[in-house]
Amino acid sequence: MPYLYFCRHAQSIANAEGWAAGWRDVPLTTTGEQQAVQMALNLKKDGVGGGILTSDLKRAKHTAEIVSEILQLEVIIDDRIRERDYGQWTGRQVEKLRREEPEQFNYLIADLDFSPPDGETLRHHRDRVLRATVDAVDRWPDGFITVSHWGSIWVAVKHLYSIETPEIPKPPEYLGVTWCVQDIPVEIRKQVLRNKST
8 A cells, every 4th residue: 555654854953952944954963863763774664665755955865865775765855845944033942932922923833824034834835845745656656755844744744634723743752754644646636636726
């Protein structure tokens, strides 16, 4: 049965320090490199194949390269699954931003057409991630792995499962696989068609 593994990149410097990286190209920490190895071993136990679709940002790309080396899978880099562009909010401490601008922070994850100053809307972020995913389905119809960012994973999964709550759940502590979606060609194509009609 076709599958899609959504994997978050391992720990980056921004994760360790608690600030919003967005499109800023920050590297993995040493701990992150170790986590990426464990991610690969977890995926290997599941016997996954196909290929790896990864964001072009180095924290995701480096994670994907580590996974690829262990699993011996092809890697395709696609900037459409990179994290959301947070504009002027990039580099700000997430918890401080939540405290100082609570209303705008809520809009960030609840309003499809809200963007941070000089940033990207949730709608644009979601649409580019879904288009990239559909293209990957065509390339690897039997299933594949994506290595991207928590925001990119959430907009895709939220749309695929028609999840109504705007709240973004806290990601797991780098367990490797965030979600595994079955029957991806049917589900993703249905959702993208619906998306194009709105």
